[in-house]
Amino acid sequence: MLRIVALTALVWMIASTAYAETPLERGSYLVNTIMTCGNCHSPKGPPAVVAGKDFSGGLRFNAPPFDVTAPNITSDKETGIGTWSAADIKRLLLANVRPNGMPIVVMPTGFYGILLPGDLDAIVAYVQSIKPVRNKVPDPIYKLPVKHETFPGAEKPIKASDLNDELARGFYLATIGHCMECHTPMVDGVEDFAHAMGAGGQQFPGPWGISVSRNITSSKTKGIGAWTDAEVKRAITQGIDKDGNKLNGPMGYSYYAHMTDADLDAVIAWLRTVPAKE
Ligand code: HEC
Ligand code: HEC
Structure with a gap:
């Protein structure tokens, strides 16, 4: 009995140091x-x-x-x-x-x-x-x-229990990561989330010149609908687009590079659900 208790305690200690x-x-x-x-x-x-x-x-x-x-x-x-x-x-x-x-x-x-x-x-x-x-x-x-x-x-x-669902967690992460803030065009000084979420088109001047945020909706022709998950992941974490071209700032590629694979997968799973905008 004592040995079982000790063993259980040991397993619990290992589990909590590994994951907590x-x-x-x-x-x-x-x-x-x-x-x-x-x-x-x-x-x-x-x-x-x-x-x-x-x-x-x-x-x-x-x-x-x-x-x-x-x-x-x-x-x-x-x-x-x-x-x-x-x-x-x-x-x-x-x-x-x-x-x-x-x-x-x-x-x-x-x-x-x-x-x-x-x-x-x-x-x-x-x-x-x-x-x-x-x-x-x-x-x-x-x-x-x-x-x-x-x-x-x-x-x-969000409810803590929702984070067990991949799509809900992807939405959570993409929200706190404000992806759509940069990737949605502005109308009257605010982003038009209702009609054009993810359609891109905002301009960002910087040391790189002027970069324009791209369409990241599920459109197969204008967005990332025809990209593989690996191509989307490479764009987010390395700043390289589908054709192998280097992407410029201000998107924080080097920050996203340190996300866990599970979290990146969740973000990409949610991106797949963003209605296509042409
Ligand atoms: C897109 C760029 C951007 C991101 C991302 C951002 N901030 Fe800021 N933050 C700003 C700017 C710009 C201001 C000041 C705006 C102004 O003066 O009106 C600011 C203001 C602040 C202030 C107020 C400081 C003061 O002295 O008044 C705090 C605190 C702060 N940010 C913390 C954070 C934290 C924590 C995060 C991440 C969770 C974060 N910011 C993400 C751009 C950003
Ligand atoms: C601070 C603004 C900003 C934020 C935040 C941002 N992006 Fe971007 N993103 C851009 C810009 C600008 C480009 C295009 C850069 C260029 O053309 O050189 C881009 C490019 C991309 C591309 C490549 C698309 C293509 O057609 O080449 C993908 C995919 C992407 N972003 C996804 C995301 C996701 C997912 C998030 C949130 C985790 C995010 N972005 C957050 C500004 C941003």
Whole structure:
């Protein structure tokens, strides 16, 4: 009897050390892969993040009527968010409001309402653990009121049990990864999710020139409907299209490269369900 109990305990210990992810590990995984926070918030060389400066402030988005720079989100008290509480960070991620009451633009907060409460806590814990780096970014300029748009399906947190279903998990990941924010054309300053989700066509100026987001709907002629899963995976994780051409920024290929295979498969399974747009 005693031996059975001891054996069961041993098996349980092995299983939990092999699979358990601490909240910090989970937060690091989400922030540094699918959510690509550092793709906007880290200074870029080129080619890579400037060593030791991760999360200390990054890309400038000079898109009239707005001119904003992704701020320093390290725990530096003066130039970062070291004085923000966990509740402050959550409010920014979910309600798009800073502690001083100011809303923000560009950051895809309209996609984060779907986050599982546990994942939200994990993200906040990880962000608060980022070591301080001093770097002040320019203050934002807003010449029009900020519009906040919620991605359809991201109005409320997903149920934890839904994550066992591959399609639901794929939708969850593609949502918090804001794929459709870049891959949907804008009408009147907001993405037209209702009519053109995934149709592509947004322009992104950068060091690479101007890249145009592509059609990633299931259209066989204009989208990725005729691509194999391996071709889609290569595009997402290596930035190489079906014909072998190199893809440019701002998509965070090198971040997605560190996703688990199961999570990538789930995202691709969900992409297959996006109605074709020609
Ligand atoms: C597409 C680029 C982009 C992504 C992805 C992004 N952000 Fe941001 N973030 C911004 C920009 C730009 C601002 C400032 C906007 C403004 O000033 O109106 C900002 C603002 C913030 C702020 C407010 C800081 C301050 O000093 O006011 C925090 C905190 C933050 N982001 C955290 C995150 C986290 C955590 C993630 C990932 C879960 C993330 N961001 C993903 C672009 C991005
Ligand atoms: C920050 C904006 C942005 C985000 C976020 C983004 N993409 Fe992209 N994506 C682009 C742009 C721009 C291109 C085209 C680059 C080029 O032409 O050089 C592209 C290209 C692609 C391609 C290649 C399509 C083709 O026809 O060559 C695929 C597939 C793709 N993205 C899927 C995704 C998925 C899935 C996600 C979410 C996990 C995602 N993208 C997130 C901007 C983005």
